[in-house]
Amino acid sequence: MPGPEKMSLNTATVKQQWDLKQCIEGAARHGIGAVSPWRDKLHEYGAEEARRMLDANGVAVSGLCRGGWYTGEGYLSEAVIDDNKRAVDEAATIGAACLVMVVGGLSPDSKDLVRARSLVSEGLAKTLDYARNAGVRIAIEPLHPMYAADRACFNTLGQALDLCDQLGEGIGVALDVYHCWWDPELESQIRRAGKDRLYAFHVCDWLNPTKDLLEDRGMMGDGVIDIPRLRGLVEAEGFDGFNEVEIFSAKDWWVRDPDEVLSILVERGRSAT
Amino acid sequence: MPGPEKMSLNTATVKQQWDLKQCIEGAARHGIGAVSPWRDKLHEYGAEEARRMLDANGVAVSGLCRGGWYTGEGYLSEAVIDDNKRAVDEAATIGAACLVMVVGGLSPDSKDLVRARSLVSEGLAKTLDYARNAGVRIAIEPLHPMYAADRACFNTLGQALDLCDQLGEGIGVALDVYHCWWDPELESQIRRAGKDRLYAFHVCDWLNPTKDLLEDRGMMGDGVIDIPRLRGLVEAEGFDGFNEVEIFSAKDWWVRDPDEVLSILVERGRSAT
Numbered sequence: 212m213p214g215p216e217k218m219s220l221n222t223a224t225v226k227q228q229w230d231l232k233q234c235i236e237g238a239a240r241h242g243i244g245a246v247s248p249w250r251d252k253l254h255e256y257g258a259e260e261a262r263r264m265l266d267a268n269g270v271a272v273s274g275l276c277r278g279g280w281y282t283g284e285g286y287l288s289e290a291v292i293d294d295n296k297r298a299v300d301e302a303a304t305i306g307a308a309c310l311v312m313v314v315g316g317l318s319p320d321s322k323d324l325v326r327a328r329s330l331v332s333e334g335l336a337k338t339l340d341y342a343r344n345a346g347v348r349i350a351i352e353p354l355h356p357m358y359a360a361d362r363a364c365f366n367t368l369g370q371a372l373d374l375c376d377q378l379g380e381g382i383g384v385a386l387d388v389y390h391c392w393w394d395p396e397l398e399s400q401i402r403r404a405g406k407d408r409l410y411a412f413h414v415c416d417w418l419n420p421t422k423d424l425l426e427d428r429g430m431m432g433d434g435v436i437d438i439p440r441l442r443g444l445v446e447a448e449g450f451d452g453f454n455e456v457e458i459f460s461a462k463d464w465w466v467r468d469p470d471e472v473l474s475i476l477v478e479r480g481r482s483a484t
Numbered sequence: 485m486p487g488p489e490k491m492s493l494n495t496a497t498v499k500q501q502w503d504l505k506q507c508i509e510g511a512a513r514h515g516i517g518a519v520s521p522w523r524d525k526l527h528e529y530g531a532e533e534a535r536r537m538l539d540a541n542g543v544a545v546s547g548l549c550r551g552g553w554y555t556g557e558g559y560l561s562e563a564v565i566d567d568n569k570r571a572v573d574e575a576a577t578i579g580a581a582c583l584v585m586v587v588g589g590l591s592p593d594s595k596d597l598v599r600a601r602s603l604v605s606e607g608l609a610k611t612l613d614y615a616r617n618a619g620v621r622i623a624i625e626p627l628h629p630m631y632a633a634d635r636a637c638f639n640t641l642g643q644a645l646d647l648c649d650q651l652g653e654g655i656g657v658a659l660d661v662y663h664c665w666w667d668p669e670l671e672s673q674i675r676r677a678g679k680d681r682l683y684a685f686h687v688c689d690w691l692n693p694t695k696d697l698l699e700d701r702g703m704m705g706d707g708v709i710d711i712p713r714l715r716g717l718v719e720a721e722g723f724d725g726f727n728e729v730e731i732f733s734a735k736d737w738w739v740r741d742p743d744e745v746l747s748i749l750v751e752r753g754r755s756a757t
Contacts, residue, residue: 317692317708322708322709322710323710324665324666324710328668355629355630356628356629356630356666356667357628357629357630357694357697359665359666360666360690360692360707360708361692361693364666365668366666366667366668367668370668392597392632393597393629393632393633393637393639394629394639395601395638395639395640395643417633419590419633419634420634420697421630421697422697424630424693424694424695424697434633435590435595435633436595437595437596437597
């Protein structure tokens with residue numbers, strides 16, 4: 212149902228084909244209302260220049276991907292804390308609706324999930340202090356449980372909201388249907404989140420079969436997720452942000468003509484989102 | 485820590501190398517206390533002959549894999565119900581500690597998880613009636629959320645226990661560390677299950693990275709799951725069954741000499757389980 216003006220292009224969807232400028236101009240060309248850059252793309256031009264390009268093209272920013280990764284060194288190093296501060300500054304500069312956090316999985320050579328979660332909690336608290344002063348909202352993105360070891364040790368919406376409860380104002384969630392569609396508590400946890408904590412809504416599809424744990428995600432409508440139902444649930448809470456399309460797809464969408472990808476994205480926004 | 489007498493060989497672990505007779509005799513040769521056959525292996529000899537081989541070798545049966553798959557035809561067909569009755573009969577004949585249920589994922593051409601779960605609930609109720617009369621315990625195995633589409637729409641221990649609560653006596657859970665290790669509620673849900681509903685405990689390991697969604701599971705100790713901690717949690721509830729090793733591994737354990745697999749399994753029982 213959503214028209215292109217309510218869609219957002221996460222730069223990961225065409226990461227192999229386009230740089231940041233091409234993503235922004237491509238979004239504008241297709242009438243897509245927003246982009247969500249990954250930081251490596253952002254750094255190709257820098258946040259200031261990115262802001263100028265965004266303004267010139269009338270394109271909003273549904274999020275900046277990504278901060279987090281608090282567990283990567285086994286303790287909260289200055290490097291990790293500083294990098295997250297830079298991410299907050301960049302999010303502020305480009306006017307991102309939120310800074311999306313991929314919090315990190317198990318620390319190297321560790322099997323201790325409890326310790327990993329504790330590092331994440333402590334790290335997010337530090338970043339949040341800084342982000343509040345910068346006027347940037349922090350969005351925890353719970354990732355699918357198949358990424359618990361290597362990417363994020365927060366894996367359900369309920370678990371992410373428990374952490375939000377603990378950390379207070381200025382922190383919410385980025386809900387990605389790919390990561391959360393299977394969760395039997397999803398409906399009740401979306402209600403619990405409410406409009407005030409639903410900072411971002413990401414869409415793509417779960418392909419059946421899925422051939423790769425990371426890079427075989429589908430375009431909306433090509434998989435088994437009832438995306439309109441989930442969009443209905445977040446909109447019933449008052450969410451009125453963008454439907455951000457983030458597709459990791461090494462063998463399909465990353466090797467297509469990017470204008471074709473955006474045309475189909477817009478069509479599937481209308482027909483399958 | 486567990487010695488071989490407390491380990492069980494799920495026949496899936498050497499499914500490409502051995503038939504049922506070889507699995508039973510191999511287990512006995514390595515001092516392994518039990519096996520858990522898949523039904524295709526069982527049918528190679530039939531349940532009666534299997535029972536004779538098990539008795540002759542002094543090998544117990546920690547479970548029969550698998551019943552379930554209630555969603556496969558989109559409705560509860562007689563064929564599905566009858567096949568589950570046969571599975572119950574086979575479990576009774578071989579003296580299995582439980583019949584393990586892989587309940588089924590989404591029905592063909594359906595995105596309706598709620599409907600799938602409802603089919604499972606209804607199907608399990610029917611099988612349970614039959615199983616109570618046969619004296620066979622039914623174990624729901626919650627599968628990892630990455631199998632929600634194609635194998636099982638029950639994906640957490642808590643969700644499985646909700647269904648057990650609903651269905652009453654004679655139904656419990658098979659807890660596989662591979663499927664559940666990431667769950668933030670695992671500890672509290674193991675307590676909730678208690679000895680009376682912990683029917684089986686399956687072990688293997690989550691490899692990091694994991695290269696295939698189904699057939700890249702690891703031997704205990706080769707991955708990131710803190711298996712001794714999880715075994716400790718179930719044993720704290722009074723579970724005193726077998727540590728059943730079920731490893732799907734197309735490119736590693738399925739192409740090794742099966743006696744080597746069993747030797748390592750026994751060693752890793754002691755050192756990494």
